[in-house]
Amino acid sequence: MNTKKNKEIVVIGGGLGGLAASIRMQAAGHSVTLLEKRHQLGGRAGVFERKGYVFDTGPTILTPPMVVDDLFQTAGKETSEYVQLEKVSPKYRLYFSDGSKMDYSGEEENISQIEKMSPKDVEGYKKFLKRVKPIYELGFEKFGSMPFESIFQMAKMGPAGLKHKAYRSVYGFVSSYVKDPRLRIAMSFNPLFIGGNPFTTTAIYTLITYIEEKHGVWWVKGGTHKLVEAMGQLINDLGGQYHLNSEVSQIHVTDKKRVKSVETIDGSVYDADIVISNADTAHTYMSLIDSKYRKKNKDKRYRKAKYSMSLFMTYFGVKKKYEDMVQHSIVFGPRYKDLIEDIFKKHIVPDDFSTYLHIPTRNDQSLAPPGCEAMYACTPVTNLEGEVNWEEKKDEFRDHILGTLDKSVLPGLLDNLEVAEVFTPADYEREFHSFRGSGFQLQPILLQSGSFRPHNRSKDVKGLYLVGAGTHPGAGVPSVIMSADITSQCIFEDIEKEKI
Ligand SMILES: Cc1cc2nc3c(=O)[nH]c(=O)nc-3n(C[C@H](O)[C@H](O)[C@H](O)COP(=O)(O)OP(=O)(O)OC[C@H]3O[C@@H](n4cnc5c(N)ncnc54)[C@H](O)[C@@H]3O)c2cc1C
Structure with a gap:
């Protein structure tokens, strides 16, 4: 050509x-x-x-x-x-609201943790991984790199879509393999990383789990x-x-x-x-x-x-080391489905939240002054379809997030805080011309x-x-x-x- x-x-x-x-x-x-x-x-x-802390x-x-x-x-x-x-390992540490945690890693490590958490789900987890492999091959390797422009192409995919239960949600699909509510969360939250609601995103996106399994999680x-x-x-x-x-x-x-x-x-x-x-x-x-x-x-x-949710970003620097934390963690709040419904459907900001906590200094100390950690908390919130005045709400919400982390996974955070800046859904709209302030577009x-x-x-x-x-x-x-x-x-x- x-x-x-x-x-x-x-x-x-x-x-x-x-x-x-x-x-x-x-x-x-x-x-x-x-x-x-x-x-x-x-x-x-x-x-x-800010003050020697570098934030992606x-x-x-x-x-x-x-x-x-x-x-x-x-x-x-x-x-x-x-x-x-x-390559980063573990991929993520997941903190559940009942106080338990799980290091989500490769298949073998996951199995040994599932054996302790919920032994009856080991077989289901193995079957799930086998089942998502062909979805990955079809959705990522075959169709992920070619233009998709006609309805006929979609129609051609129909039989494969049915076979792979594209009509089901990621959460519904995962739940047919494992029963423990924590595992259902661990294996279904991934669509949130691309702006999807795990309860409505097509099961084809379980391929993300397989990409991570096959290729690992990396960072720059x-x-x-x-x-x-x-x-x-x-x-x-x-x-x-x-x-x-x-x-x-x-x-x-x-x-x-x-x-x-x-x-x-x-x-x-x-x-x-x-x-x-x-x-x-x-x-x-x-x-x-x-x-x-x-x-x-x-x-x-x-x-x-239908636009993706937005994000409330809190970037913070702490003059304290957290040696027992890992680079990528998710701190789940007490509710999963109902929280997601508040974000995607009711468009409200409830008191509880779940947040993705990133601590790059766990792998690269050059991103903060010696003895300090640079972090961000990425908290899914409603996009601007929710009538929230973020200018008024932002300080209170930031303090709520930092206070909750101080009481749970980051003790001493508030006493050692040196930097705390936020980026709200209104900022996504203003800075990026993002329609409705969505974090990830459609x-x-x-x-x-x-x-x-x-x-x-x-x-x-x-x-x-x-x-x-x-x-x-x-x-x-x-x-x-x-x-x-x-x-x-x-x-x-x-x-x-x-x-x-
Ligand atoms: C907080 C956060 C964390 C994320 N984490 C991950 C992750 O860990 N892994 C992952 O795979 N994905 C992640 N994502 C998703 C991923 O970052 C995005 O999907 C991706 O970066 C989007 O890239 P883009 O090129 O489509 O758009 P953008 O990054 O939005 O770039 C669009 C650019 O266009 C510019 N622009 C807009 N209007 C105009 C104009 N009129 N004239 C000139 N320029 C204009 C904007 O300023 C912007 O620079 C995350 C997203 C966010 C917000």
């Missing part, structure tokens, strides 16, 4: 999806200019430093690493020339922002360019419904044969393109879609997956493509990097067929 006919490409947004797309396009011989609204690259994978703002768990390797190899490089990836040494820096460097090394503080206000379209140029809020205009938008999909269609160039029902569709339910998700190749405007969490295959670091591959395939095909 000839991908070498040089095109001027403008990429809107420098999240991991936009960065990966820029690398693929520049590596294929095109001229890429990436325009990022914020003061730094990375989007949700940002970074900041977003993703921390990377699996499978070969997705990153594949990207660097596309550009003729090895990942290790730019950044180090390291020094923090995810090191990967972002590496990708920015690679774009430059390949001859592409990026501009920070360059918010796009409009994608100009010709009367023949073809992209022409992109304008930033300071009035600069960048001509483009191809535009790839990594910005939130709803923002791209509803705010950047004149309504006369988009399909009539598009806005209605975006308003009616929820990964069956009717918003595959060809039902906004397509990587726009049907409204020629030369416009999408990349990132809002398009296929969805949210999460591997998925958005894979979406860049899929978007590139669409672009190469269109260049080859001289459609653009």
Whole structure:
């Protein structure tokens, strides 16, 4: 396939999806200019430093690493020339509200823990793993890397979907294999990492459990922002360019419904044969393109879609070491299903919460002053469909989270606190133009997956493509990097067929 006919490409947004797309396009011989609204690259994978504590703002768990390797190899490089990836063990430590805990690791270690926690579930756990292997092979290896654009493709998948019980929820599927309520939580919470409700996300997403089992859980040494820096460097090394503080206000379209140029809020205009938008999909269609160039029902569709929950982030630095903690923990509150219902359906902020606690200094002391720990608590909360005044609520909610952790897994936290900053759902909307302040864009339910998700190749405007969490295959670091591959395939095909 000839991908070498040089095109001027403008990429809107420098999240991991936009960065990966820029690398693929520049590596294929095109001229890429990436325009990022914020003061730094990375989007949700940002970074900041306070009083010597370094905080990754977003993703921390990377699996499978070969997705990153594949990207660097596309550009003729090895990942290790730019950044180090390291396996983490245990994958997560899970703290349950009854005081028990579990180190969720590989199959063997899990079995020996399940033998103690709930021996009658050992067989069910083994059967579950066997059962999710073909789901992984189908959903990740076969369909995860190809464009999904027609309803016929989905129809073709129908029999396989039925066989793999795609109509069931992750929680329902898991519950048919294990009975212990703690195990049901341990094996079903994963969709929350990509913005999904375990009680409504299609069982196909149990493949995440298998990815973690097969490939392990990894992190980027020094923090995810090191990967972002590496990708920015690679774009430059390949001859592409990026501009920070360059918010796009409009994608100009010709009367023949073809992209022409992109304008930033300071009035600069960048001509483009191809535009790839990594910005939130709803923002791209509803705010950047004149309504006369988009399909009539598009806005209605975006308003009616189901958005993922948001996150209340608390970044904190503590002048104390917690040697018995691990890098990734989940501290579960007393309720699971009802809490998730409050977040996703009732859109309220109840008193209880569950939180993902990240302590990178457990693996890399350079991220905090000596003798100190840098941490974040990532707490799922309602998106902005809930009428919460976060400006008023944020301090009280932060204190509630830190106070609860002080009383449970982090004794002495409040007495040793040096830094505590928050990022609320309102910040997600303001900083990233994230529709309804969602943390992960559209929820990964069956009717918003595959060809039902906004397509990587726009049907409204020629030369416009999408990349990132809002398009296929969805949210999460591997998925958005894979979406860049899929978007590139669409672009190469269109260049080859001289459609653009
Ligand atoms: C707190 C948190 C923790 C997470 N943890 C994990 C994890 O451990 N593992 C995992 O796999 N996934 C995780 N995720 C999910 C993962 O981080 C995201 O799905 C992924 O980073 C999204 O990347 P993206 O490229 O689609 O979008 P984004 O990161 O949102 O990037 C989009 C970019 O577009 C820019 N932009 C928007 N509008 C404009 C405009 N008009 N002009 C110019 N630029 C614009 C934004 O500023 C932003 O930089 C986490 C997410 C969050 C929020």
